[in-house]
Amino acid sequence: MDLPPFLHPFARPNAERFIEIVRGEGALVWDDEGHEYVDALASLWYCVAGHGRSEIADAVGEQLRTLDAFHTFELFTNPAAERLTSELADLAPMDDARVFLTNSGSEAVDTAMKLTRLFWAWQGLPERSVIVSRDRAYHGVTYGGTSAQGLAPNKEHWGELLGGVVQVHADSLEEVERQLAEHGDRIAAVITEPVQGAGGVFPPVDGYLQGLRELCDRTGALLVFDEVITGFGRLGTWWGAQRYGVTPDLVTFAKGVTSGYQPLGGVLVGPRVREVLEADDQRWFRHGFTYSGHPAACAAASANLAVLRGDGLLERAPEVGARLGPGLQAIVDDGLAAGVRGTDGIWALALHPEDSALVVRDEMLALGVIPRPIATHSLAFCPPLVITDEQLDRTVDATRNALASVRDRAGA
Numbered sequence: 001m002d003l004p005p006f007l008h009p010f011a012r013p014n015a016e017r018f019i020e021i022v023r024g025e026g027a028l029v030w031d032d033e034g035h036e037y038v039d040a041l042a043s044l045w046y047c048v049a050g051h052g053r054s055e056i057a058d059a060v061g062e063q064l065r066t067l068d069a070f071h072t073f074e075l076f077t078n079p080a081a082e083r084l085t086s087e088l089a090d091l092a093p094m095d096d097a098r099v100f101l102t103n104s105g106s107e108a109v110d111t112a113m114k115l116t117r118l119f120w121a122w123q124g125l126p127e128r129s130v131i132v133s134r135d136r137a138y139h140g141v142t143y144g145g146t147s148a149q150g151l152a153p154n155k156e157h158w159g160e161l162l163g164g165v166v167q168v169h170a171d172s173l174e175e176v177e178r179q180l181a182e183h184g185d186r187i188a189a190v191i192t193e194p195v196q197g198a199g200g201v202f203p204p205v206d207g208y209l210q211g212l213r214e215l216c217d218r219t220g221a222l223l224v225f226d227e228v229i230t231g232f233g234r235l236g237t238w239w240g241a242q243r244y245g246v247t248p249d250l251v252t253f254a255k256g257v258t259s260g261y262q263p264l265g266g267v268l269v270g271p272r273v274r275e276v277l278e279a280d281d282q283r284w285f286r287h288g289f290t291y292s293g294h295p296a297a298c299a300a301a302s303a304n305l306a307v308l309r310g311d312g313l314l315e316r317a318p319e320v321g322a323r324l325g326p327g328l329q330a331i332v333d334d335g336l337a338a339g340v341r342g343t344d345g346i347w348a349l350a351l352h353p354e355d356s357a358l359v360v361r362d363e364m365l366a367l368g369v370i371p372r373p374i375a376t377h378s379l380a381f382c383p384p385l386v387i388t389d390e391q392l393d394r395t396v397d398a399t400r401n402a403l404a405s406v407r408d409r410a411g412a
């Protein structure tokens with residue numbers, strides 16, 4: 001078999017057919033054969049600012065021409081990293097945050113998990129190391145994130161995962177309460193996405209995040225929000241924490257921080273964790289990535305933040321939801337799909353059990369729209385927030401027409 005050298009992520013190793021995306025503009029992308037698509041998932045949930053933003057590309061080019069890169073371990077820093085971390089600290093949903101930088105969401109999650117354990121170890125309580133996470137959670141693919149995520153197929157065949165990670169039913173506060181009551185003196189932290197994303201797009205049930213905060217306050221456990229998808233405007237606010245009025249102790253981010261123009265992630269470190277980190281002048285924080293604080297990535301992020309502000313994209317998220325949500329709901333009302341979940345700029349359409357999300361997706365590609373088939377037998381929609389109303393309508397129409405023809409063909 002003649003397979004290409006590129007071994008693709010989250011793909012069948014034997015797959016032979018790929019769509020080569022060669023250009024993008026706003027919420028549209030084009031393949032090498034000239035087909036136009038609406039990018040209905042902002043690539044992989046990240047392209048908030050839309051494609052083809054020359055101001056971000058220019059900021060990266062200018063940075064690379066001035067200083068390509070220089071590491072930030074121990075003694076060194078650079079103006080782009082200083083500027084970005086100060087901007088992010090100002091935007092953070094907690095007071096007096098500091099910012100640790102990574103290259104990806106998975107690394108951000110691993111960093112946050114390590115920080116929660118360090119927080120207790122440096123207070124003389126290393127046994128307080130258990131991390132509670134939820135079913136349906138997606139926290140990335142490193143061993144930490146694989147252990148903390150709640151999607152079974154992603155956790156299989158990798159050997160022994162990280163010990164001391166306990167998974168609870170996704171919507172049950174009672175189960176978290178029980179864990180904390182029985183093992184509270186061993187629980188370091190609870191980690192959750194404010195809106196579960198890749199696991200199916202599940203907004204929190206009423207009071208869930210507030211309840212987690214109260215339970216953590218009562219027992220001392222840290223609360224970690226994984227905002228890799230929900231940060232940077234997706235929910236109409238800078239952070240899901242603000243959207244739901246809950247202040248976490250740590251926040252992980254990636255994706256929308258640069259809209260994907262460069263790989264970048266990180267962790268916002270709130271005052272409670274800071275106090276422990278900074279308590280002893282002799283201690284070293286022995287963690288970091290070669291490219292933590294890479295100036296080109298930081299320059300992309302600062303330019304991207306300026307675009308999000310300048311274009312009023314946070315305000316656009318609820319408008320996107322007000323058009324996309326009812327559009328998808330009408331498809332359900334007509335019997336073509338089973339249900340809709342979502343809020344603001346992030347949605348999922350649950351299909352009927354007899355319809356394949358992959359087949360419907362392929363049909364939609366032929367109609368010029370790229371959604372993403374995800375867990376729970378659904379199609380996800382999370383477009384660039386620069387998407388136009390016409391492009392949103394095109395997305396909904398393609399979804400409806402694809403479902404109708406797939407169901408027609410199957411004689412449903």
Ligand SMILES: Cc1ncc(COP(=O)(O)O)c(C=O)c1O
Pocket residue numbers: 045103104105106107109138139140141193197198226227228229254255265
């Ligand atoms: C909530 C959440 N956490 C972590 C990750 C992992 O991020 P990355 O793929 O950049 O490692 C993702 C990716 O989709 C995510 O949605």
